[in-house]
Amino acid sequence: MSSNTLSAVLEKQIRHLCLTDFPCGDGSWRKTKDSPDAAETEETDSLLDLLSCPHSPWRHDVSWSPQAPALRKLAVLSPDGLHTDFIYNYFTTLHIVDKGVSVIDKGLLRFSKLKELVLSANKISEIPSENLPSTLKILELRANLLSALTSLTRPPPPHLQYLSLSSNSLGHHEDISNLTGRHWPQLVCLDLSDCEFQDQKALLSALSTLTCLKTLVLEGNPFTLAPSYPGLTVDSLPQLSCLDTSWISPEERRCFQGLAKMSDLIVDHASATVSVRRMKGIPDPSMSADENAPEFPVVTYNYFIAYEFLSHHIPVNLEADSESKFDTAHVTNDGSSDADQQSKNCEIEASKQDNGVLIVNTQETCHAAAHVSRHSTSKVTWSEFMDFSDTQKYIVSDLGGLKKFLNQGLYLRIEEEKVLSWPAASEDIPVAKPSRTVKEKKGGKGKESPIKSGSTKDKSKDKKKKSVPELVQDAPIRRSLGSVHIPLQSLVKGDHKVDILCDLGALCTETEVEATLTLEKDLGKKVKEDKKTEDKESKRRGGSGTRQKNTASSKGKGKKDREVDVHTDNSVSTQLEPVTVEFSVELEKWQSASDAHQHLLPHQTSQG
Structure with a gap:
């Protein structure tokens, strides 16, 4: 051109x-x-x-x-x-x-x-x-x-x-x-x-x-x-x-007076504090429990928040009692690492778009990326207000990479962990753990297992001698309840803090999801059966115009009834309270020369 x-x-x-x-x-x-x-x-x-x-x-x-x-x-x-x-x-x-x-x-x-x-x-x-x-x-x-x-x-x-x-x-x-x-x-x-x-x-x-x-x-x-x-x-x-x-202003100039003399000690890096506070709106999983369910397995639910942030060091946990997990993925800036590993990292990041995590779209972006720390908050049991009080501090020396990361934003995910617990096999309780179907693994329901009868008999005989049986936990079953994108461009434009109440909308419980899937499956079967019946009648009666019309009208009526049923069932979930999470990202900014001196003093001491 x-x-x-x-x-x-x-x-x-x-x-x-x-x-x-x-x-x-x-x-x-x-x-x-x-x-x-x-x-x-x-x-x-x-x-x-x-x-x-x-x-x-x-x-x-x-x-x-x-x-x-x-x-x-x-x-x-x-x-x-x-x-x-x-x-x-x-x-x-x-x-x-x-x-x-x-x-x-x-x-x-x-x-x-x-x-x-x-x-x-x-x-x-x-x-x-x-x-x-x-x-x-x-x-x-x-x-x-x-x-x-x-x-x-x-x-x-x-x-x-x-x-x-x-x-x-x-x-x-x-x-x-x-x-x-x-x-x-x-x-x-x-x-x-x-x-x-x-x-x-x-x-x-x-x-x-x-x-x-x-x-x-x-x-x-x-x-x-x-x-x-x-x-x-x-x-x-x-x-x-x-x-x-x-x-x-003259006051601002007085506050920072003397900072230029400390420039030899200043290293250009960013310090970002990421906080996850309270979450509410998660439906109570116990409300959907079946009263006639067997005693075992014991089902427990835990919840945690997951997100990714850029870092060049392991993040500093500011909460002593907070449990966290980090999985650090590294790609060098100059592309000197193994080419296959880079391609694999790019594919992994690109494949996570549907899961609501950081999206890295191109090979070039992967080359420019630094360490992406995948962090999960501590797990908490269900309550109306779940307070994670999770605060992490990230030190980033690749400021160019941080700018790209903030312009892209991050994804915050809500994860649910379901654990099934069974009584441990012992001499007093000779119970063999049965194999469970997929339905039982998902909901902990189904046919009553022989564990219940065996354990209740032993309880009635040795009630005084025996304490609560020791439970063995299965591997946790995790599912993502939802994700939300959090824009962070304002931090690049001059803002020091992004404080946001993330709204993920209303979430359905596990039972409601299963019920919806079952309903859709049943409706699909019913439609197929109705179609087969109509085909047989049309062949047998020679395709009478009047009867075909009546059959079509009845078919339309049945379809309308099914639509009404589905709408009524879904109306329950639309009335649920939306799930919200309190989340913030704050960049550290020195407010005065004395503030900078306090931060640089440990560095000066270590250099001396």
Whole structure:
């Protein structure tokens, strides 16, 4: 596909102004003093009205430049003076947004008085500075395909005061070296938001040479997830007045005073605290128990919450009595690990989409991933309010990987663990554990096993001598009750905490699920039987039209009755209380230089 040059797009925009066509230009439609009165001529004021009237067919889009409407007026008032050079020199501001521009060519130099150039949301991968007018003061390149700044600084526009590089793949050390006062001596405002800068100290060292810099936007970069941001930036750049669209107050500057002197001790890593608190809305499993069920097996239910989070170390459990399980999957950033293992890890992550866990969609994402810790809270028995009080602290040094993880969000899952317990075989209780059917394994019900009769007889004979029999547990049967996706993008955008009440909707009990499956199975059998009966009757009676009609009506009636039955049965579950889980993720942020000193003191002591 041929490249779409900037000059070609600008020429097209200028042609759309129709500067030589009606109602602009010097044509026969213009009424002058010397011309005779004719129905085809218009007054100058009428022609101007046609340019601005909301319902006029000659009113064109001129939002791409504030000089465009003024140029059209000039084309009506004095069309003789609109030669080509005048038109190019008339423009001082150009906004070419989302026009598919991929190349900035030399044609832009014809706009010799251009001061503001906005090229956001295009497909530009390189900015050759020799093709930029030296008069530029404002340059916006947000959301393009830039991956380097070398071509822009050979040399850059000398009078540039505002530069926006937001939402580009910038963040290499070469990019940092091209953001110094030597290249941008008059730069007042710089927007680097949503880029990929990770080395905070190196970037701040370069930006400190921009003596005129007053406004800086850095949110959305990986290093802003570290505890030292924004404090280290505020103290390292005393000339700043505004950071991330917020004014820096004198009190804030006093709080972080001295933090820049501690920069040698600061390591860019993120510390995230993930908390799972109370859950409610789970139906009571004992309410669906059969009163006529045998004494054994004894069925117990436990519940826990599972999720995945990014980490480079084993998470620190902040609750002494909390039981947790971690299963860490590692994929190297440079792809140096075994290729088969990487492919396997990618397939495992991709296959978990239906289970509500972290989704890793591509091989590239797997290469960029760090350690994904799969954590489960402690198991608790059923209650109306189940308090897990589970708090985990994750230390992440791969800030780029953490940014991708937070933009993707995580899945929180509710798991149920069902355990069947049987009396242990002994000399006093010679009981052989029977083999159970699939139905008995699922619900612990079915035909009464010989364990009950044997154990009750022994109880009646040796009631005084024998205590409660020792129980042996089967392997737990686990099932996922539901999952919910938790968006975490706001943490990348500058928020410190996401505190959310996860709503998973109403959940059915295990018995209700089995009952629904049984009902659907029975309905399916009944439909097949009705169909067979109808086929036999139609063959035997020769396919009478009236009887076929009656049969069809009765069939429709039966179908309607079945639909009513299913609706009535499902109405019970819709009345259940929704299941909710209290969940939060908080990034550690230093509130002052003394706060940072308390966190860095153990590190300083260990270094000494």
